[in-house]
Amino acid sequence: MRAVGTVHRDYKISTIDPRLYGSFVEHLGRAVYTGIYEPDHPTADENGMRQDVIDLVRELDVPVVRYPGGNFVSAYNWEDGIGPKEERPVRLDLAWHTSESNQVGIHEFADWAKAANTEMMLAVNLGSRGLDEARAFLEYVNHPGGSYWSDLRRKNGREEPWNVKLWCLGNEMDGPWQIGQKTAEEYGRVAFETAKAMRAFDKSIELVVCGSSSPKMPTYPAWEATVLDYTYDSVDYISLHMYFENHAGDTAAYLAQNARLDDYIETIASVIKVTKAKKRSKKDVYISFDEWNVWYHSNEADRKVLEGRDGWPHAPELLEDIYNFEDVLQVGCILNTFIRRADVVKVGCLAQLVNVIAPIMTVPGGPAWRQTTYYPYLFASRYGRGTSYQLSIDCPAYSTDFAEAVPYLDVSAVESDTDGALTLFIVNRHETDAIALDVALEGFGDRKVIMDKVIAGHALKAVNGPDQQPVAPVDGSGVTIESGRLTGEIAPLSYRMIRLG
Ligand code: AHR
Numbered sequence: 246m247r248a249v250g251t252v253h254r255d256y257k258i259s260t261i262d263p264r265l266y267g268s269f270v271e272h273l274g275r276a277v278y279t280g281i282y283e284p285d286h287p288t289a290d291e292n293g294m295r296q297d298v299i300d301l302v303r304e305l306d307v308p309v310v311r312y313p314g315g316n317f318v319s320a321y322n323w324e325d326g327i328g329p330k331e332e333r334p335v336r337l338d339l340a341w342h343t344s345e346s347n348q349v350g351i352h353e354f355a356d357w358a359k360a361a362n363t364e365m366m367l368a369v370n371l372g373s374r375g376l377d378e379a380r381a382f383l384e385y386v387n388h389p390g391g392s393y394w395s396d397l398r399r400k401n402g403r404e405e406p407w408n409v410k411l412w413c414l415g416n417e418m419d420g421p422w423q424i425g426q427k428t429a430e431e432y433g434r435v436a437f438e439t440a441k442a443m444r445a446f447d448k449s450i451e452l453v454v455c456g457s458s459s460p461k462m463p464t465y466p467a468w469e470a471t472v473l474d475y476t477y478d479s480v481d482y483i484s485l486h487m488y489f490e491n492h493a494g495d496t497a498a499y500l501a502q503n504a505r506l507d508d509y510i511e512t513i514a515s516v517i518k519v520t521k522a523k524k525r526s527k528k529d530v531y532i533s534f535d536e537w538n539v540w541y542h543s544n545e546a547d548r549k550v551l552e553g554r555d556g557w558p559h560a561p562e563l564l565e566d567i568y569n570f571e572d573v574l575q576v577g578c579i580l581n582t583f584i585r586r587a588d589v590v591k592v593g594c595l596a597q598l599v600n601v602i603a604p605i606m607t608v609p610g611g612p613a614w615r616q617t618t619y620y621p622y623l624f625a626s627r628y629g630r631g632t633s634y635q636l637s638i639d640c641p642a643y644s645t646d647f648a649e650a651v652p653y654l655d656v657s658a659v660e661s662d663t664d665g666a667l668t669l670f671i672v673n674r675h676e677t678d679a680i681a682l683d684v685a686l687e688g689f690g691d692r693k694v695i696m697d698k699v700i701a702g703h704a705l706k707a708v709n710g711p712d713q714q715p716v717a718p719v720d721g722s723g724v725t726i727e728s729g730r731l732t733g734e735i736a737p738l739s740y741r742m743i744r745l746g
Contacts, residue, residue, distance in 0.1 A: 319372025326350015
């Protein structure tokens with residue numbers, strides 16, 4: 246099998262916003278407690294944050310982390326998480342039926358974000374609360390001083406404002422599971438008024454309005470059209486969420502699901518365009534894909550916990566998907582889609598970062614370890630920043646019941662804005678056959694292979710764990726460049742990253 250194509254320096258897709266490789270920490274399960282925060286852990290820093298987790302987050306070079314939810318935010322009082330820790334209330338979290346100790350709040354999270362070398366992306370509660378809470382929270386976080394909320398922050402030990410730029414106007418407000426779910430009209434009005442108030446405080450902040458929580462929602466995509474009708478000129482991004490699953494155990498169909506993702510992005514990009522034209526607006530709105538991941542391995546275990554409703558546990562194990570090798574390929578394909586759609590998707594958040602559907606897992610009191618999906622995320626985050634290029638590749642393809650002509654090779658290309666390297670991210674979805682790749686490099690000058698990493702040859706269901714992580718990248722070989730053509734063999738069911746310097 247052969248795949249023949251071209252990448253041409255004149256055919257750029259877009260500059261990639263580094264925030265495409267963001268992530269998400271929610272007060273859910275063990276993401277915060279025994280995830281990022283564990284004061285008794287041997288590696289805990291002076292704030293009680295696990296240094297071993299911080300080291301992994303720094304290794305991933307996560308540009309931005311969304312916080313504090315998720316479903317959690319829709320009944321959250323941010324004021325519960327400020328002031329002396331011993332005075333903070335324990336609350337019942339209605340989203341996940343757990344107890345929230347509030348030992349971590351905005352101050353602790355901000356310190357953690359600084360230590361982890363990442364920016365904060367904060368969500369306001371538009372479920373159980375609204376505009377007034379949002380403006381108070383913004384003033385607390387971003388105002389230098391001399392006002393009620395900013396002086397309270399200073400009294401609580403933080404002199405300087407954090408100057409958070411990116412704010413989410415609620416979370417998944419279309420979802421019946423959401424505390425304070427709204428119709429598109431109700432939400433559109435509230436989001437518009439909240440945006441107006443937040444912008445009256447600071448015009449330069451960036452606002453994300455909620456789109457559909459999934460393309461499976463009955464209100465999709467009319468929801469986006471209505472919400473943008475109210476908010477188009479007041480917001481910068483519309484958020485989309487999508488999770489992937491392989492309950493059917495059908496690898497070919499599973500790995501074709503980024504065709505659905507593509508369609509979702511394309512549809513909402515069209516809604517944005519129509520709204521822009523309708524409003525005769527000069528500004529652009531982009532997509533913040535602020536929740537995406539594989540999520541299904543833990544469904545049954547979670548059902549037992551959530552349906553059993555055994556009291557209100559604090560930080561129980563929830564959504565602890567253990568990822569396998571097949572998921573490496575899936576995450577590679579999803580990231581490729583985002584790179585190819587970097588013209589409209591500017592922010593992306595792998596949901597989530599620690600313990601909850603996450604690339605990083607922790608053992609309470611024990612080690613932090615890398616899941617299989619850590620690696621495609623690591624490579625995209627570290628080497629996928631710069632400019633994305635169009636690739637025209639003629640490749641054998643297959644069909645599923647939801648997508649025609651799915652190419653066996655899923656490829657994206659990025660030229661780095663730091664070292665100029667051209668990086669190809671490749672997934673071979675073919676279950677038995679290697680594919681001979683032959684790509685003409687037009688206008689990129691003389692190049693040689695400076696890095697070649699591959700994850701291949703594992704059983705599809707192979708997983709990592711706290712003691713052993715067998716699913717990890719190794720050096721690839723056999724790729725050559727002659728007369729401006731890159732050639733090499735891409736193994737069946739493999740993830741590959743090839744960097745050309
Ligand atoms: O990421 C887990 C949950 O998925 C989030 O809380 C919610 O926004 C989504 O439904």
